[in-house]
Amino acid sequence: MLNILIIGNGQCGNRILDAVNKEAFGGKGKLAKFYSKQKYKSRVETIAINTAVNDLKELKYTKAKDRIHIPHLHGVGANRNVGKQVFAENHSHIMRQIEERGSFDVAFVITSASGGTGSSFTPPLIKEIKERHDFPVYAIVVLPFREEGSLYLQNTAFCLKDIRETGVDGIILADNQFLKQLGGDVESAYNSINDMIAKRILFLLDALDSEMMMVTDLGDFKTVMSGGAGIATIGFYQAEKDEPIRTTIQKSLSPAGLLFSTDVYEEASRSMIIIRGDKSYLSIDEISTEVEKLSASVGHVFKGIIVRKGERPQVLSVLTLESASELENLYAVAIDAINEEREKKARVLEDRNVDKVFSKIDGLEPQY
Amino acid sequence: MVQTKRMLVLIICIVLLSMMSAGNASAKQILYNSTIEDGDGYQINNYVIDVTDVFVDAETAVFKVYEKDDLKHDKMIGDDKSFSFEIEGEDVEVTLVSVGGGILPRVTVTITISDDDIVHTKGVVDGGHDKASFSGTPILEITKTVSPQEIAVGETARVTVSVTNAGDDDATGVRFSDSIPARFVLQESFVSETGKMSLDIGDSRQIFIYELKATESGTFTLDPTTATFSNEAGGDFPQASSNSPTLTVEGDSLEEAMKEAELQFTISLEPTSVQRTGFIDVKVHIKNTGDAPAEGVSMDILIPDGLEFEEGDDEIEVVGNVPKLYLSSFGLQQEKEISYRVKANSEGTYTITTQYSYQYDNAVDEDLQEVSDELTTTSIQVVKGQYDSLLEQPIYVYAIPLVLIIAIGGWIFYRHRQYRF
Known part of the structure; x- marks a missing residue:
């Protein structure tokens, strides 16, 4: 049994973590926590930090003892410098909370790259964990909507850079801009994205600790994640009724099934495909055909098959990327945003128009 | 054969003569059979038989019979000779048995009387009739009066009985007898001398004073009051009787004059069959169908175990767990309805008993008449309640779900605490 640590940093990280805990109850509804048990195959510890x-x-499905409040007014206001300072002041408390939960085989840190607490806490937290422990740590980073503003974009750019420099074992990207295709209002879109990410994480955790017909384990996952540029994404698809396994694999690798927009046949470096379902659906020929097709482009593909009686086929694919054109686009926009913020600040310092208005009444007294 | 018949006739005659002589002998009762000295006498009641002269040599003696001081007989008889006279209708026979000499001559005599019941005084009197003591005759005059002599039905008349001893001797052992006449009620007795008493010569005394209430009209003659008595010497005298006064009673009879309050109580129930924990409405209807108003009407409603008094009209007051009702007055032809509600607590068949009492003036008697009785409802059936079967289940039927609910509640609370931040 694996010992897995999942940390959710900031509002986005907290909500995805809560969605993971909710999904672990089997998606039975709001009252499931009162009568049901989380179906983690491994020993999973979850911690929400904010x-x-x-x-x-x-949060509704994360136990109170797993919620760590770092008091600093009501957040850090999307200011990563403040966030880093707050983490530095509280890192021993945070680390003690983590280490009290025992030792782990792998850790995932979920965060938004654009916010305040998550984007500023995650890099130093991963660095601290990596310095103290030898288990792999993976960051699951959510990228913002591009129109969310210049501060979020520059936070994203610097956050991703900071995370890469911590020695993290891999970054799994989920892009809100890409996922907003799910539609609906803002709240339901966010919830859908959170649920989608949570479902993939749970599938992955389940797969890493399951007996398989064809084996993929934590070691394989590490190998996959160590490939490429250290950037990865996850694809997933659950077959509709009577949908063949071949189509299911294809759809898990298609843009509709991925968390981050990429052409896997062009940009992927290594891959892991985990297939789960009733054996009646699992045609080895079809599976082999699709895996061979992918490996022809990517190079090496780890595949695992989990037989579950009566289940429709589900496919999870983990893909590390050699390059990410979408990420390059994001950085281009972020650089523009940083420049715009800098110019704005310079103008304010130069003009000081508001100060001039106030200076007009210097030396005068109110008359009554 | 002829001789045998003569012998038989002779025997029969002898037997008959013997019987006759025996019958005569038994008719005489010997009062005295001994000696009397010369100058003494023998007293029988107010008579004295003096022995005045004794002639020993001639074996004769002279007897003089006095009634008190009056000389009635003067006889000189010899040995084995007798003379007779009457005292109060009874024959007295004096027989000279013998004469004897000595310091004082004496005679031996036998004195008999045909019936000694009349004898109250007897014996030898030293000195003869001059020294004898004689008893008198008490005469009791009894007077019975009634006042007034005319009354109406329901009114009273006072009867007074008095007595005077108009005789020449004290009356002893006097006992009066008086009776209450029919159709009258003894209302009150003031004087009643019913024991034995004595009345000296000339004494007067009130023996009875009482009041009679007339219950019926008519003219009535009261029975005389009688008395039995004796004189000082113990002699009984014929019964004395009073006069018989007449009392006239006018108007209706007492029964006709009498009035009555008659309260009719009726009870109705709704419903008569009810499930346990259900309610029964009880209505008591009271109506005075008599010709007199009632007072102090009280009702005690006796609720049996298994039923419980729930609520009722304001007049009903619960005292010591007993619902009570009191109405100070209840007029002629007045009607009233009392309502109350009882709750059925236990299964079973019940009746509710109401004890009631009231008083009224019957216009005849001085005291108020009291009526008390009870009435009972028809049967009330209390059947099993809708949820009673739940209560009959064994304890584990409740305990297990309860434990489960508590456990689930505890678990939910525990989980809620786990997730509350």
Whole structure:
């Protein structure tokens, strides 16, 4: 049995973590936590960290003892410098909370790259864990909508850079801009994205600790994640009724099934495909055909098959990327945003128009 | 054969003569059979038989019979000779048995009387009739009066009985007898001398004073009051009787004059069959169908175990777990309905008993008449309640779900605490 640590940093990380805990109850509804048990195959410890207590209070499926509030007003206001300072002041408390939960075989840190607490806490937290422990740590980073503003874009750019420099074992990207195709209002879109990410994480955790017909384990996952540029994404698809396994594999690798927009046949470096379902659906020929097709482009493909009686086929694919054109686009936009912010600040310092208005009444007294 | 018949006739005659002589002998009762000295006498009641002269040599003696001081007989008889006279209708026979000499001559006599019941005084009197003590005759005059002599039905008349001893001797052992006449009620007795008493010569005394209430009209003659008595010497005298006064009673009879309050109680139930924990409405209807108003009407409603008094009209007051009702007055032809509600607590068949009482003035008697009785409802059936079967289940039927609920509640609370931040 694997010992797995999942940390959700900031509002986005907290919510995805809560979605993971909710999904672990089997998606039975709001009352499931009162009568059901989380179906983790491994020993999974989840920790939600936030400087905004209200964000922690919103969580429904994460136990109170697993919610760590780092008091600092009501958040760090998307200011990563403040966030880093707050983490530095509280890192021993945070690490103690983590280490009290025992030793782990692998850790995932979920965060938004654009926010305040998550984007500023995650790099130093991963660095601290990597310095103290030898288990692999993977960051699951959520990229913002491009129109969310210049501060979020520059935070994203610097956050990703900072995470890569911590010695993290891999970054799994989920792009809100790409996933907003799910539609609906803002809240339901966010919830759908969170649920989608949570479902993939749970599938992955389940796969890493299951008996398989064809084996993929944590070692394989490490190998896959160590390939390429250290950037990865996850694809997933659950077959509709009577949909063949071949189509299911294809759809898990298609843009509709991925968390981050990429052409896997062009940009992927290594891959792992995990197939789960009733054996009646699992045609070895079809599976081999599709895996061979992918490996012809990617190079090496780890595949695992989990037989579950009566289940329709589901396919999870983990793909590390050699390059990511979408990420390059993101950085181009982020650089523009950083420049724009810098110019704005310079103008304010030069003009000081507001100060001039106030200076007009210097030396005068009110008359009554 | 002829001789045998003569012998038989002779025997029969002898037997008959013997019987006759025996019958005569038994008719005489010997009062005295001994000696009397010369100058002494023998007293029988107010008579004295003096022995005045004794002639020893001639074997004769002179007897003089006095009634008190009056000389009635003067006889000189010899040995084995007798003379007779009457005292109060009874024959007295004096037989000279013998004469004897000595310091004082004496005679031996036998004195008999045909019936000694009349004898109250007897014996030898030293000195003869001059020294004898004689008893008198008490005469009791009993007077019975009634006042007034005319009354109406329901009114009273006072009867007074008095007595005077108009005789020449004290009356002893006097006992009066008086009776209450029919159709009258003894209302009150003031004087009643019913024991034995004595009345000296000339004494007067009130023996009875009482009041009679007339219950019926008519003219009534009261029975005389009688008395039995004796004189000082113990002699009984014929019964004395009073006069018989007449009392006239006018108007209706007492029964006709009498009035009555008659309260009719009726009870109705709704419903008569009810499930346990259900309610029964009880209505008591009271109506005075008599010709007199009632007072102090009280009702005690006796609720049996298994039923419980729930609520009722304001007049009903629960005292010591007993619902009670009190109405100070209840007029002629007045009607009233009392309502109350009882709750059925236990299965079973019940009746509710109401004890009631009231008083009224019957216009005849001085005291108020009291009526008390009870009435009972028809049967009330209390059947099993809708949820009673639940209560009959064994304890584990409740305990297990309860434990489960508590466990689930505890678990939910525990989980809630786990997730509350």
